[in-house]
Amino acid sequence: MQLCLEGADATWFYLDGSSMRLNASNGRSLDREELESPVLMVSLICAEDGSAPIEYRVIVQVLNENDNRPRFRGDPILTHNVSELVAVHSVVFSTQAEDADGDTLMYVIDATSPDARFFRIDLPNSGRVVLARPLDFESRRSLEVVVTAV
Ligand SMILES: *[C@@H]1O[C@H](CO)[C@@H](O)[C@H](O)[C@H]1NC(C)=O
Ligand SMILES: *[C@@H]1O[C@H](CO)[C@@H](O)[C@H](O)[C@H]1NC(C)=O
Numbered sequence: 001m002q003l004c005l006e007g008a009d010a011t012w013f014y015l016d017g018s019s020m021r022l023n024a025s026n027g028r029s030l031d032r033e034e035l036e037s038p039v040l041m042v043s044l045i046c047a048e049d050g051s052a053p054i055e056y057r058v059i060v061q062v063l064n065e066n067d068n069r070p071r072f073r074g075d076p077i078l079t080h081n082v083s084e085l086v087a088v089h090s091v092v093f094s095t096q097a098e099d100a101d102g103d104t105l106m107y108v109i110d111a112t113s114p115d116a117r118f119f120r121i122d123l124p125n126s127g128r129v130v131l132a133r134p135l136d137f138e139s140r141r142s143l144e145v146v147v148t149a150v
Contacts, residue, residue: 002047009040009060020044020058032064033100068100070149084137092119095127097149106150113146121147 005013005020012030014023020042024030032038040060047053073096080093097105106124109116120132129147 004045004047005042006045007041007043010042012040012060013042030062031067032062033068035062038062038064064101066101066103070097070099070103070105072097072149082131082135084135086131086135088131088134090131091128092131093129095129095147095149097127099149108148108150110146110148113144115140115143115145118143119145 003015003018005015012023013020015021022030038061040062042058042060044056044058045053046056078093078095082092086092095107097107099105104125105127107121107127107129108124109119109121109129118131118133118135120130121128122130127147127149129145135143
């Protein structure tokens with residue numbers, strides 16, 4: 001009896017005796033984001049002298065894992081001009097990050113950043129940064145805050 005693999009995705013697999021194994025060698029690894037389709041199809045052909053070959057179709061579904069870090073759109077260092085008269089509790093700026101895995105992101109103010117106490121994020125998924133205390137142009141002309149996307 002002879003076994004062989006055929007089909008568009010056959011190069012992802014190899015036969016080891018009667019086991020079908022994933023060929024993820026040569027720095028090639030299975031990454032859902034890189035695949036055109038999340039489903040790999042391969043045919044196992046079984047041939048024997050004197051009879052017609054039979055085909056066994058194997059469908060492998062590649063499940064997504066959270067293997068990408070979120071990234072901010074555009075420049076990760078932003079400057080915003082905000083009037084000192086902006087009301088406390090109003091949104092002073094928004095930030096948006098992207099995640100290749102399509103996961104829901106949360107935005108967190110880094111409490112160790114220099115002026116973190118001036119800002120707040122009320123809705124963790126929104127990326128909207130709210131003013132937490134009044135601004136005063138005469139005492140402070142610039143504030144710095146770090147927002148992390150998780
Ligand atoms: C795995 O795939 C690479 C090409 O991507 C090929 O050179 C190698 O021979 C394959 N390994 C096996 C065991 O089939
Ligand atoms: C903020 O205002 C200053 C002075 O008016 C201006 O030079 C600067 O381009 C403004 N920055 C932004 C991000 O709007």
